[in-house]
Amino acid sequence: MGSGASKQVQPSSKQLYSKSKSEEYVDEDEKALEDHKMYLENMYMLKRMFKQLDPAVMKTTSDVQGEVKVSVKHVSDKSLLLVKVIAAQDLLAKDVRGHTSDPYVKVELLLNHQTAPTSSEEYSNVRSTAVVKNNLNPVFNEIFTFSLTTEQINIAQLRCSVWCYDALGRDDFMGERIISVSDLDCHDNVQTAWYELLPEIDLSIGGYVSIKLTYKLPQTLNVMIQGANNINAAVGNVEPYVRAYIPGVPYVYKTKPCKNEDSLVWNEDFDFPLPKEELTSRYIVLVLADGNSTESYFGECHIDLDNFQFEHGFEGSFALSDMRGNVTVRSRWTRNAITQEFKEALEAHAMYRKPEFMFSRVRGTNNAGVTVRVPKAGAQSRLRVVNGILVH
Known part of the structure; x- marks a missing residue:
């Protein structure tokens, strides 16, 4: 009763196709490439988030943590x-x-x-x-x-x-x-x-910088850098200048370098576009440095505008100090809506702990919390799970 057709025999599990060593290596290379691609995507995503941060935060880089x-x-x-x-x-x-x-x-x-x-x-x-x-x-x-x-x-x-x-x-x-x-x-x-823990602070930095603030309607803050005195600048070919900016406002100004003397005088003014409704959430950063050296740092001061009365203006002096690792600097920007977006994004990443290299478990919390550490921004934060919701 043969039909002339040969019987097809299904291969046993031992007869199934198995990959060669070279093909296994190819799979491993592909997986490594895929992991690397995912890592780059994560880093790109984080960099885009960091661009929205306060410049005073971004400038702090160190190998300090804990x-x-x-x-x-x-x-x-x-x-x-x-x-x-x-x-x-x-x-x-x-x-x-x-x-x-x-x-x-x-x-x-x-x-x-x-x-x-x-x-x-x-x-x-x-x-x-x-x-x-x-x-x-x-x-x-x-x-x-x-x-x-x-x-x-x-x-x-x-x-x-x-x-x-x-x-x-x-x-x-x-x-x-x-x-x-x-x-x-x-x-x-x-x-x-x-x-x-913060980077080392130079307590020898000191002195004062004097300014004058004037508000010009409809939305311009004029900052006059008048002078500085008692700064701890090295003796020699030093020409201090002041760099002025307001985080969140896309302008950075510099005074002209001034010969190092006991009292420095600039009397230069700069205009910042700033609606008066934003004054309560902004502050001015003044950094004193040397025009002959990119590594110099003579101190800085941060001037809050939340009490600034734009109808009357302001004139006065502010103390200079080493604020490169100051924790207060890193917390100021939390009042800004952009940082709120950054916080929400971090919470979303913390929910899934992606990218993994940023997150670690908080000790003693029974897996109910994570620590996120961002060395590039010199910042870290703890998030805990309360009733299924991530909170600070």
Whole structure:
């Protein structure tokens, strides 16, 4: 009863086609290429978001990250300041292999930006914790005592710096935070907080810059840079100038360089288009630098316009300081609608934790929170899940 047609035999699982080694390599290369393409897309997406940020944020680039936890209490009847260094977290790896660090914390009491004088090494105003080996989230729990009267509180600061111990050379700086004692409610009371680590701050920077503000209807703010004095400029061929801009307004102006003298005079004015409805959410940035060097920095000041009375104008002086790593600078722009969009975008990325390299779990939250860190912007933030909603 044969029909002449040969019987078709289905191949067994062992007879099914299997890829050759060369084809497997091709698949791996394609996957690597696809992953790289996704990485580039993520980076491009982030760069577009960063372009909307405050320029004062964008200029800060460093290899500093992490936080330090400190408790402070002033015992008034004994004129003592108690400082407890509790812990640090999310530190960068500084060892030669780039895997871990050997951190310790140095605490320094400053009066008027200078190390407080002391008559005994036993009561030195620079103290250090013990080194914690191989740990990026070290716990210290060490208490230091400093002599500090109630009258000195207004000029007292604590400089808490984190270092990585190096047995073979100079210890590596990992970040610092300067805390004004007057900002703490620590009068016979314990204040405890996590402080974000910042790049090193140059406390030798000082001086004043004087300006005059005039508002011209319908929507022009005129900024006159009058002069500066007592700046800490190097002796020699130095020609200071002032760079002026308002974040969110697409204009940057520079005064002409001026020969370095005790008092600098420019008397140059610049117009910024700025509707008066936006005055409450804007501020002026003045940066003093050297016209002969791109690396120079003599300090800056940020002038809020929320109290500016445009009918009367303003004339006065502002202190210069090192604000390159100032946390206040990085928080100002949160009042602007553009940053609100940036925040919402970050929350959307945090929801899916994409791109993955930006996010890590927050310790001790049972997977209920994530940390987003953006080194290029010198910023980091924590987001937690509350009732299924991501919040700060």
